[in-house]
Amino acid sequence: MPKKIDHEARKQDIAKATWQVILDGGIEAASVRNIANEANLSLGALRHYFSTQEELLDYAMELVKSRCEARIMQVVQQNYPPKQLVTKVLLELLPIDRESMAEMQVWFAFTLHLKYKHGKAFRQTDGIREAVQRALVFLSDSGQLKKEKDLAKETEKLYALIDGLAIHRFLNPELFSGEYTAEILTEYIDDLCKK
Amino acid sequence: MPKKIDHEARKQDIAKATWQVILDGGIEAASVRNIANEANLSLGALRHYFSTQEELLDYAMELVKSRCEARIMQVVQQNYPPKQLVTKVLLELLPIDRESMAEMQVWFAFTLHLKYKHGKAFRQTDGIREAVQRALVFLSDSGQLKKEKDLAKETEKLYALIDGLAIHRFLNPELFSGEYTAEILTEYIDDLCKK
């Protein structure tokens, strides 16, 4: 039997090449040829691991998701005090460093791609809204919130703030540093809590 | 001399066809052929008004911008009390009805398009951040703000909230009604002001 290759590891390499291509040229540049080039593979070789473009994009997106979830789980397992924990978790949703910036762009490009592909049938499946909600419920249960607020609306505000900050940092990375972005979110959460 | 046609009006028709195409299929669908079809024109006819695709997209984008500005100016000229005025102005930045939803999608698709086209050289030119800032300065000068806040940071928060809400409504239009979106923004501004 021939060369034994770790398919999963190889697929991850290709997924990372996909991220790089999207990072450079957006989803419009994510052609199978561009990705194969970036991964130093021939078309046929690429096709051997992903038989269709959709399959490849799905995989690249899932990998972003699972990596983000892993980062969050790592934060959760260390036990910080409530407010600090929530802040650290939500900071993981922002594109602070180069890596999370890439992930965010992939997530974004891909979400748009799915939105237009499925039209009215599209539903967001990343559990970000739910995560934000859980964070607020946790703060509330811990008695940290300033006063009894409408948790549903507070969730939407915080969630919107997070995605808005993410987009603004994405569009203006040099005017909008990672530290400044983090500072704004931290301050917002602090305002929600009792002094 | 031959048929005399109002070029500017015609260009606006084509721009609206462009919006429709982007609305249906995203920027990826905004090919000259798709747009020509939507506008019931041949390729040659379309080319008679816009000699290049970039020129067409630029025009379509500028039209969005000027229409949005016009809506805001109309609000500003009626003189509401400060808080209500600011709220009404900022509500114009959200995709509430079908028309503003289309404009927002075009703005968004196009901003992304420019971002990836110009790479690091890209700068956002829509004056939205400045508009938000002016709104807050106006509130502050009117003595409506709850306490002395860091206006720069408050601008970023409010601006992020607006764009976050816009995106969430765009991605989930039926779970996230225009009224609900408006309510959240209104409540946020209300929280900023003295009781």
Place this chain on the structure above:
DNA sequence: AGCATAATAATACAACTGTACTAAAAAAGG
């Protein structure tokens, strides 16, 4: 009417897309 010219239509071309197919290369088992 007839001419000048704006407006439209039709076609062509090179580049790129996703997918498919075929054949060559490479490596582990016997």
Place this chain on the structure above:
DNA sequence: CCTTTTTTAGTACAGTTGTATTATTATGCT
């Protein structure tokens, strides 16, 4: 060494893209 099967490379095909070119239509002025 030699077979077997994974892995890779190369090419082909049909479709779409932006742009260019050419020809045709239609209209308003003299």
